[in-house]
Amino acid sequence: VLADQYFLIAHEDRTGRSRLHPRATGLGLAAALLSELVLEGRIGVADGDIIILDRHPPGDALAHDILDLLIAQPQHRDVRTWLAFLSQDAAGRVGERLMRVGAVEPVTRRRMLSTQTLYMPNSAEQRNAAAWAPARLANLLVRGMELTISDRVLAGLVAATGLTRHVLYDFEMHRHAFHSLPSAVGSLPSDLRELIEYTEASVGSALTVGRR
Amino acid sequence: VTAVGRHHRTRYNTDQWAGRMLMARKDAASELDIISRALARNRLGVPSVVFFGVAGAAPLTVIIGAVSAIYAFNGNTAVPLVYLVTAGVLSIFTVGFVAMSRHIVNSGAFYSYISHGLGRVLGVAAAFVALPAYAMMQIGLFGLFGVVASGVLGALGVNASWFACALGAWALVAVLGMLWVDLSGKVLGVLLIAEIAVVLVYDAVMVANPAGGSLDFSTLAPTQLASPDVVAMMVVAIGGFVGFEATVVLSEEAKDPKRTIARATHWAVLLAGLLCGLSAWAIASAAGRANVAAAAQAEQTNLVFSLVAPHVPEALISIGYVLFMTSIFAALLAFHAAVSRYQFALGREGMLPTAWGYTHPRTGAPVIGSITQSVLALLVIMTYWLLGLDPLLYLFAWLTVTGGLGVLILMWSTSAAVIGFFVRHRRRENVWRARIAPVIAFLLLSIILAATVIGLGEVLSMPEGSVFRWVLSAAYLLFALLGAGWALIMRVAKPEAYAMIGRGADGRTLSEIPEPRRPHSHADPFSTHMPSIK
Numbered sequence: 001v002l003a004d005q006y007f008l009i010a011h012e013d014r015t016g017r018s019r020l021h022p023r024a025t026g027l028g029l030a031a032a033l034l035s036e037l038v039l040e041g042r043i044g045v046a047d048g049d050i051i052i053l054d055r056h057p058p059g060d061a062l063a064h065d066i067l068d069l070l071i072a073q074p075q076h077r078d079v080r081t082w083l084a085f086l087s088q089d090a091a092g093r094v095g096e097r098l099m100r101v102g103a104v105e106p107v108t109r110r111r112m113l114s115t116q117t118l119y120m121p122n123s124a125e126q127r128n129a130a131a132w133a134p135a136r137l138a139n140l141l142v143r144g145m146e147l148t149i150s151d152r153v154l155a156g157l158v159a160a161t162g163l164t165r166h167v168l169y170d171f172e173m174h175r176h177a178f179h180s181l182p183s184a185v186g187s188l189p190s191d192l193r194e195l196i197e198y199t200e201a202s203v204g205s206a207l208t209v210g211r212r
Numbered sequence: 213v214t215a216v217g218r219h220h221r222t223r224y225n226t227d228q229w230a231g232r233m234l235m236a237r238k239d240a241a242s243e244l245d246i247i248s249r250a251l252a253r254n255r256l257g258v259p260s261v262v263f264f265g266v267a268g269a270a271p272l273t274v275i276i277g278a279v280s281a282i283y284a285f286n287g288n289t290a291v292p293l294v295y296l297v298t299a300g301v302l303s304i305f306t307v308g309f310v311a312m313s314r315h316i317v318n319s320g321a322f323y324s325y326i327s328h329g330l331g332r333v334l335g336v337a338a339a340f341v342a343l344p345a346y347a348m349m350q351i352g353l354f355g356l357f358g359v360v361a362s363g364v365l366g367a368l369g370v371n372a373s374w375f376a377c378a379l380g381a382w383a384l385v386a387v388l389g390m391l392w393v394d395l396s397g398k399v400l401g402v403l404l405i406a407e408i409a410v411v412l413v414y415d416a417v418m419v420a421n422p423a424g425g426s427l428d429f430s431t432l433a434p435t436q437l438a439s440p441d442v443v444a445m446m447v448v449a450i451g452g453f454v455g456f457e458a459t460v461v462l463s464e465e466a467k468d469p470k471r472t473i474a475r476a477t478h479w480a481v482l483l484a485g486l487l488c489g490l491s492a493w494a495i496a497s498a499a500g501r502a503n504v505a506a507a508a509q510a511e512q513t514n515l516v517f518s519l520v521a522p523h524v525p526e527a528l529i530s531i532g533y534v535l536f537m538t539s540i541f542a543a544l545l546a547f548h549a550a551v552s553r554y555q556f557a558l559g560r561e562g563m564l565p566t567a568w569g570y571t572h573p574r575t576g577a578p579v580i581g582s583i584t585q586s587v588l589a590l591l592v593i594m595t596y597w598l599l600g601l602d603p604l605l606y607l608f609a610w611l612t613v614t615g616g617l618g619v620l621i622l623m624w625s626t627s628a629a630v631i632g633f634f635v636r637h638r639r640r641e642n643v644w645r646a647r648i649a650p651v652i653a654f655l656l657l658s659i660i661l662a663a664t665v666i667g668l669g670e671v672l673s674m675p676e677g678s679v680f681r682w683v684l685s686a687a688y689l690l691f692a693l694l695g696a697g698w699a700l701i702m703r704v705a706k707p708e709a710y711a712m713i714g715r716g717a718d719g720r721t722l723s724e725i726p727e728p729r730r731p732h733s734h735a736d737p738f739s740t741h742m743p744s745i746k
Contacts, residue, residue, distance in 0.1 A: 019574060
């Protein structure tokens with residue numbers, strides 16, 4: 001699933017830490033969750049607003065939960081509001097979902113004053129699967145293969161949140177991929193493209209302020 | 213009515229009541245705004261935003277550093293009045309400024325207001341003025357820090373030149389800037405409250421022990437404003453208020469963007485103005501109006517401490533020195549962040565090379581902007597050291613005042629932009645906010661700016677006939693022209709990027725992702741840009 005893939009790309013497989021500024025990761029995950037609903041035809045995005053197209057609950061529990069919330073709070077339609085809201089706990093919720101499918105395990109870390117639950121791949125098998133997520137995307141982009149719509153959104157979010165260098169780490173080998181990336185994003189339907197643009201803008205302003 | 217009938221009616225009533233309850237609960241449910249509440253929990257209230265705003269222009273730095281410097285170099289005793297009047301002018305300016313901030317999504321800094329109100333060409337020109345202005349303010353503070361730290365270390369028996377201390381601070385700021393460590397929130401708040409407490413205690417002591425035994429209010433006489441020199445001194449006072457631009461940057465982080473920011477900005481201006489004005493007056497009363505200039509020249513940044521030392525325990529003076537140093541350091545860090553943030557926003561908008569729009573993935577630090585500012589600061593500090601110039605007068609006073617002139621130019625053009633913005637559409641703001649206040653602010657700032665450009669030489673006590681009397685103002689004009697020219701070039705060469713100007717960090721679409729650099733950003737031979745999406 002989209003947000004799962006993004007989660008695995010955005011977190012270090014050995015430490016479970018976010019590769020990006022935590023707020024950027026949160027926004028990327030929030031956008032991935034909303035994209036899942038767009039891909040399932042439940043919501044649409046137009047002129048910065050989220051529109052509910054189909055109230056039927058999606059199969060996935062997390063997607064179901066978010067759609068319910070979108071329906072229950074009709075006074076908020078702004079994409080950026082929802083990105084900000086969902087980004088607050090997106091890492092934990094997507095982590096839980098990954099845990100349910102057995103891709104990660106919860107690890108509780110004691111920090112100075114609080115405890116923190118990280119979701120990280122623990123077994124060799126899980127690590128392999130996690131490392132495969134960015135490699136798979138890089139592979140697709142490098143070979144110039146036809147990307148599914150979900151993978152194109154993933155590539156867009158990776159670029160929008162600043163993970164491109166992590167996915168396409170080898171400058172020589174991946175040079176071609178940098179050129180195919182914009183066209184992959186550009187060919188997306190307008191709601192998904194808009195969603196990616198808003199994500200990028202939100203990441204930009206979150207980073208400008210520099211708060212955690 | 214029979215018993216059965218009554219029973220029926222009761223039951224009927226109960227039904228009605230239950231129905232009403234359900235209806236009421238349904239209404240309440242739709243009013244229950246989970247989203248806003250969850251977002252507000254993580255966001256900044258008025259006090260936090262004020263802290264951010266005031267901490268940039270750390271009050272202790274301004275009061276002990278700037279105020280005594282003005283007394284020393286200028287000899288004019290209208291300083292208290294100047295701070296109060298400047299606060300008044302900026303309060304009026306804030307009315308329109310904040311009103312406009314409500315209508316610009318994610319407004320970054322002054323230059324984005326100018327590009328919204330007066331057009332993109334002038335917006336870029338303003339950005340080109342802002343960059344050197346803020347950069348100079350930060351670099352100037354290194355001079356103050358060096359002198360103060362070397363004095364404090366000297367008292368502890370460690371012999372360190374101002375240059376060594378400035379370099380130490382420089383290294384720390386450079387590293388913290390790269391790590392994007394924000395002394396935000398609690399640390400900043402605690403420091404600020406401690407600073408304000410110390411300032412108030414010192415003020416009380418100074419007021420309680422006036423020179424000659426009686427309080428002197430003549431430094432507050434409004435008639436002093438008739439002199440153009442005094443008006444020109446307001447540029448120095450502007451330096452004490454620069455932080456309040458930062459409050460608007462936080463509009464996306466505020467609990468209620470519409471109200472929190474407006475209140476916080478007003479508070480930041482008033483707090484800084486009253487605190488500085490009161491302290492400047494207290495200093496003049498304690499030293500005596502006639503002696504304050506001589507005392508300031510003799511004691512320099514120790515002026516306040518030497519005035520209160522006979523009346524307070526030793527420990528309080530030591531605390532004051534420590535807080536003075538931390539306050540300058542906090543200001544250094546805040547300005548460093550402001551400058552790199554500016555460069556980041558400009559890089560993202562495509563006005564600077566795209567490398568400036570790059571942030572460190574994990575920390576989110578605008579790396580290139582941070583390095584640029586650090587290198588620039590190092591070069592300037594080295595130059596001053598090699599030339600053996602007095603760090604307090606030539607580094608601190610000259611650079612911060614010149615930076616203040618740049619900020620004044622920015623405020624002045626922003627006030628014009630506010631008028632321009634609301635002339636086109638009043639956007640449901642009332643007449644005072646959209647029309648009267650901006651016009652008054654523009655007129656007052658025009659007077660101050662004109663007086664400053666004419667009187668800058670006097671303020672900095674430059675010798676008669678010195679080229680610096682006009683070269684500084686001319687340099688800003690040159691920068692503005694460069695910016696305008698660059699904007700015109702961009703309009704032809706990169707129309708998509710040109711259209712994005714003024715959107716701050718929000719700008720930049722995916723079509724303009726720069727080709728990523730290698731990890732560790734070594735110089736790489738490839739700097740080709742991706743073809744944009746057509």
